[in-house]
Amino acid sequence: MAYRVIIPAAGQGKRMGAGKNKILLELNQLPIIIHTLRVFEMDEDCEGIILAVNPQDEDEMKSLLDKHQITKVTSFVSGGKERQHSIYNALKQVGQEGIILVHDAARPFLDKNLLRSLIEAAKTSGAAILGVPVKDTVKKATGNFVAETVERTSLWAVQTPQAFRFSILFEAYRKAEEDNFLGTDDASLVERLGKDVVIVEGSYDNIKLTTPEDLYFAEAIIRKRIEQ
Ligand SMILES: Nc1ccn([C@@H]2O[C@H](COP(=O)(O)OP(=O)(O)OP(=O)(O)O)[C@@H](O)[C@H]2O)c(=O)n1
Numbered sequence: 001m002a003y004r005v006i007i008p009a010a011g012q013g014k015r016m017g018a019g020k021n022k023i024l025l026e027l028n029q030l031p032i033i034i035h036t037l038r039v040f041e042m043d044e045d046c047e048g049i050i051l052a053v054n055p056q057d058e059d060e061m062k063s064l065l066d067k068h069q070i071t072k073v074t075s076f077v078s079g080g081k082e083r084q085h086s087i088y089n090a091l092k093q094v095g096q097e098g099i100i101l102v103h104d105a106a107r108p109f110l111d112k113n114l115l116r117s118l119i120e121a122a123k124t125s126g127a128a129i130l131g132v133p134v135k136d137t138v139k140k141a142t143g144n145f146v147a148e149t150v151e152r153t154s155l156w157a158v159q160t161p162q163a164f165r166f167s168i169l170f171e172a173y174r175k176a177e178e179d180n181f182l183g184t185d186d187a188s189l190v191e192r193l194g195k196d197v198v199i200v201e202g203s204y205d206n207i208k209l210t211t212p213e214d215l216y217f218a219e220a221i222i223r224k225r226i227e228q
């Protein structure tokens with residue numbers, strides 16, 4: 001089923017500490033953003049990519065798209081203060097029906113084969129997200145004292161892409177802005193509308209490159225893929 005994807009790429013990469021937007025760092029001689037975009041460039045069902053970028057990164061991004069023959073980027077939008085604002089700026093540009101995905105530029109290792117089941121789930125339910133079962137024990141704290149151990153069997157570490165019927169996601173973002181609500185993922189805005197969100201089991205390789213340690217895991221994933 002055809003879809004469009006919003007790629008938020010307008011962060012600062014503060015936790016990576018690289019002094020630049022982390023998605024411009026290279027992995028295996030290729031910028032992280034290009035690894036991510038190639039997944040959708042090579043997916044025949046992807047009809048278009050909307051890229052949210054920092055104005056100061058725009059020229060570099062455009063030359064990277066040309067250099068690496070990424071042709072499906074249909075529009076650039078300016079990023080906002082938070083991830084949610086960047087995505088809303090993009091949503092306002094998309095303005096059509098159908099299925100819309102949101103996928104972090106900082107997740108370059110998405111397995112294209114997971115897209116089919118995610119999109120099918122979104123088509124049926126209106127909202128679907130990738131996630132993996134949590135492996136560590138998770139606790140809530142008050143200060144640095146344990147307040148509660150969260151029962152693990154129902155815990156998922158949620159990823160992107162997150163897939164939605166466009167009308168549902170647009171209403172969720174509109175309502176969140178009206179209520180001045182800030183969520184850390186797109187599904188949390190949809191959940192506020194009382195909509196069901198389906199979890200589709202993804203891959204532990206689909207990591208978000210956030211802190212320097214994640215680059216070690218990234219190198220290992222790249223090596224694994226080269227050896228396959
Ligand atoms: N205002 C923002 C913040 C984040 N993002 C994007 O959202 C994704 C997930 O955000 P995160 O991993 O937090 O990236 P940064 O915000 O760059 O990281 P940090 O919080 O460490 O600065 C990234 O692809 C990032 O580029 C965005 O488009 N606009």
Ligand SMILES: C[C@](O)(CO)[C@H](O)COP(=O)(O)O
Nearest residue numbers: 083104158159160184185208
């Ligand atoms: C959307 C997300 O990738 C799901 O795990 C995550 O919430 C993004 O968090 P960030 O702090 O904006 O990177």
